[in-house]
Amino acid sequence: MHKELIKIAQDTNLFLKNFIKSQKKTELISPMSYGLFSGGKKIRSKILADIGYIFNIDYKTLIIIGSAVECIHAYSLIHDDLPCMDNDDMRRGKPSTHKKFGESTAVLAGNSLLTLAYEILSSNKLKLKDSIKLELIKKISECSGHQGIAGGQYLDLNFEHKKVSQKRIIEMEIKKTGKLFSFCCMTPLIIKQRNVREISKFANIGSEIGLLFQVADDLIDFQGSSLSAGKKTHKDEKKGKATLISLLGYKNTINYSEKLKNNILKKFRSYGDNSNKINKTIDFILNREK
Numbered sequence: 001m002h003k004e005l006i007k008i009a010q011d012t013n014l015f016l017k018n019f020i021k022s023q024k025k026t027e028l029i030s031p032m033s034y035g036l037f038s039g040g041k042k043i044r045s046k047i048l049a050d051i052g053y054i055f056n057i058d059y060k061t062l063i064i065i066g067s068a069v070e071c072i073h074a075y076s077l078i079h080d081d082l083p084c085m086d087n088d089d090m091r092r093g094k095p096s097t098h099k100k101f102g103e104s105t106a107v108l109a110g111n112s113l114l115t116l117a118y119e120i121l122s123s124n125k126l127k128l129k130d131s132i133k134l135e136l137i138k139k140i141s142e143c144s145g146h147q148g149i150a151g152g153q154y155l156d157l158n159f160e161h162k163k164v165s166q167k168r169i170i171e172m173e174i175k176k177t178g179k180l181f182s183f184c185c186m187t188p189l190i191i192k193q194r195n196v197r198e199i200s201k202f203a204n205i206g207s208e209i210g211l212l213f214q215v216a217d218d219l220i221d222f223q224g225s226s227l228s229a230g231k232k233t234h235k236d237e238k239k240g241k242a243t244l245i246s247l248l249g250y251k252n253t254i255n256y257s258e259k260l261k262n263n264i265l266k267k268f269r270s271y272g273d274n275s276n277k278i279n280k281t282i283d284f285i286l287n288r289e290k
Contacts, residue, residue: 004277008049008066009042015067019120031101031109032116033076036071039092043285044069047209050186050278051202054126054271056187064126065136065187068117072140075113076149078106085157087207088235103256114144118254143179152176161240169242175186177217178210185209208264209282215257216286222250262285 016036020029022236045066052062077207081088082103089099098255122136128136152175159172185206188282189199221236222245236243244253264282268275 004049005041005043005046008063009040009061010047012042012045012067012070013037015063016070018068018123019067019123020115020116022286028109028112031097032112034100035097035106036074036113037107038074038094039187040070040073042066042070043182043213044073044180046281047181047237047278048187049283051185052188053277055192055275056267057188057191061191062125062188064120066184068120068140069180069184071117071120072115072144075110075117075146077155078110078113080153085153086235086239098179117144121177131191132191136187139186139190140183143183145243151181156241159242162242164242164247165169166244166247169244169247172242173214173249174207174211177214178207181210181213182206195252205264205267208260209285212260212264212282213242215253215260216288219250219253219257220288257286271287 001180004031020033023029039274040287048066048069049059049062052059071177077091078097080086081091082098088096090096094100094108097109097175101109117140118137121133121140144150152172155168155172156283159168164172183206186199189202190278218236235241238244244256248256267276
């Protein structure tokens with residue numbers, strides 16, 4: 001599992017470094033690279049590769065698409081850390097992009113990583129039909145904007161210090177985190193040009209995987225150490241964040257996460273041994289150090 005994560009991270013970073021190197025050098029390359037190559041396990045790319053394995057998608061194709069996903073993810077983290085958002089000074093064990101380069105530069109670097117994702121998906125390096133590329137760009141746009149990451153971040157900030165229902169908390173966490181996982185899960189089926197029903201099924205599975213990831217992240221914040229998390233912990237409670245832990249309590253949230261994990265694993269049973277990789281990744285997501 002760890003070897004596969006390392007290989008996917010290395011291959012993704014290599015593609016991104018070469019892609020950026022092929023472009024005209026500008027002043028924003030340095031802060032973009034700082035936010036993009038800050039470590040991270042590339043879990044989203046791993047999920048994409050795992051689902052791609054089930055449907056026999058070319059590995060290099062998945063790495064290119066995963067690189068676009070990581071650009072979106074990095075942009076969202078740079079913006080989330082800003083003083084006007086979550087105001088975090090540390091990210092993955094080092095100063096956040098805005099602490100290193102300043103707020104305005106961090107905003108512009110984040111914006112540039114967002115658009116870099118679309119450059120990657122529309123480039124000639126991605127050997128897919130134009131109609132499939134357009135569908136991928138459409139889907140990743142929906143998962144990143146007001147229906148996805150941006151909308152989820154808005155709800156996250158808006159819910160602070162408020163009593164929020166479980167349904168609304170889950171809606172927020174699926175938008176903020178789940179939608180990008182949703183894109184990763186539906187992408188192999190889009191490439192295979194499967195029907196809308198199948199694509200929708202895997203989009204929903206991705207949302208559930210993303211929700212599991214976010215719940216695990218909340219558990220780490222509640223119980224984990226700053227050293228292992230690479231960022232300050234116990235900040236959700238201090239900021240009055242609406243999480244399942246704040247609503248259900250720590251133990252009940254652990255129970256909820258175990259049920260969610262088992263429900264996800266059930267949905268892959270029909271794929272037999274081809275689902276071994278995704279099953280291990282889902283286990284890893286929940287059992288990261290808390």
